[in-house]
């Protein structure tokens with residue numbers, strides 16, 4: 001697996017730039033990855049989604065789908081698209097240090 | 106007497122029942138299938154109906170043709186699964202106790218989940234081809250269609266047969282050529298994925314194939330609603346695509362009875378261990394075919410490979426309570442590409458589809474991720490094998506786990 005340095009820390013990533021080991025993640029990494037995704041500032045709403053996704057992945061072993069996030073956070077799909085433009089489930093998974101969400105095979 | 110109850114007698118339910126018929130001693134076991142629909146549908150054939158390559162009689166047969174004694178068949182809907190007391194309640198009022206339950210209720214389309222989809226234009230300018238009635242309605246519309254912009258949209262993933270929308274696009278390109286009107290038709294594919302397909306190599310090669318056929322891909326398009334009067338689809342990030350004819354793959358969800366019985370996730374799919382297909386919450390429930398949340402392709406071929414392995418291990422499991430992680434997510438699909446050609450992909454949970462030859466490395470005769478006429482004949486032959494070999498639970502001479510031999514990296 002390739003590695004890269006994010007926010008001063010060396011972490012393992014896959015071919016598409018998703019972190020491989022969620023335990024290597026920290027908040028500074030999230031801030032930097034968010035910038036790469038075009039999100040300049042992480043607001044409390046962003047953090048609510050990120051934290052939910054990390055909890056959900058901790059319980060199930062995989063990054064949650066969009067439907068799981070809306071059901072679990074009470075944040076609507078529309079708002080999620082405003083917070084994480086284009087592909088919220090994929091974007092938040094990357095920022096939260098989780099693998100790419102499944103469900104699209 | 107040990108009792109096995111199978112919910113749903115579609116592809117997976119029928120195959121596994123016929124496997125049990127060979128495997129089990131019916132002096133000690135009783136196997137009952139439950140399904141409200143007396144008809145078995147060959148769903149891959151729905152793709153060909155709008156283009157008049159198949160007629161309804163090519164895709165329907167009575168379920169009874171495939172279910173004989175000692176298998177028992179009850180034509181009724183399952184209303185509730187009471188996993189705690191190991192019994193199911195049927196619409197006809199009867200109650201079936203079980204020792205082992207097999208859930209094979211598949212997935213179906215839910216157009217009502219997308220606002221605007223059913224508001225007056227369904228069957229007119231808004232169509233699908235994922236069921237027999239929708240594919241017939243689309244056939245009738247295409248017959249007199251004068252051309253314009255055709256938009257194909259997938260509402261969300263997962264869907265059954267994830268390659269079917271691509272096949273539809275390429276067959277449409279061929280069909281409009283055939284009708285002498287391709288120059289009057291614009292074809293657009295709006296998909297929630299970031300490219301033509303999920304996995305990188307296949308996405309790239311299939312994307313190039315679509316481009317060569319002048320089919321435009323609008324990626325990352327997550328539909329919020331249809332505006333049936335203005336004839337446009339609108340995404341959550343407020344992109345709009347106008348259409349003259351919309352062909353949608355509506356949201357795919359598992360059966361309502363799964364949700365009602367508290368056994369499903371938000372799409373009514375049953376959470377399972379992906380390597381054994383056993384329900385996470387109940388060690389005596391297995392979920393075969395499309396009905397589980399396993400991240401495998403929802404395809405008849407996947408069901409068949411997994412059932413091969415499931416039945417191999419079932420009796421050991423009954424005896425010892427132990428199950429090895431037997432299933433690798435193996436799937437393969439033929440992809441019709443139009444003009445009498447097709448291609449094929451072969452993959453599993455961890456290995457993405459790659460170019461190569463199948464099933465004999467270096468020889469084929471099927472080509473992976475590459476168009477050929479033979480692949481097209483392969484798909485048509487599969488139709489015959491489905492009715493005569495697969496459903497009857499007979500073995501195909503193909504290995505059930507995936508092999509890397511004969512594949513190459515690009």
Ligand SMILES: Cc1cc2nc3c(=O)[nH]c(=O)nc-3n(C[C@H](O)[C@H](O)[C@H](O)COP(=O)(O)OP(=O)(O)OC[C@H]3O[C@@H](n4cnc5c(N)ncnc54)[C@H](O)[C@@H]3O)c2cc1C
Nearest residue numbers: 113115116117148149183210211266394395403404405406
């Ligand atoms: C357009 C299209 C093209 C496809 N092309 C291909 C292809 O080329 N190759 C391929 O391998 N696969 C293809 N597939 C997918 C394939 O048809 C499915 O993956 C397969 O049929 C799944 O089998 P299943 O048994 O899980 O579900 P199904 O075969 O759908 O059966 C489910 C059964 O459950 C029953 N049921 C539902 N609810 C209840 C209830 N409450 N009580 C009792 N019974 C119930 C239904 O009546 C049905 O008979 C295609 C599908 C479509 C729609």
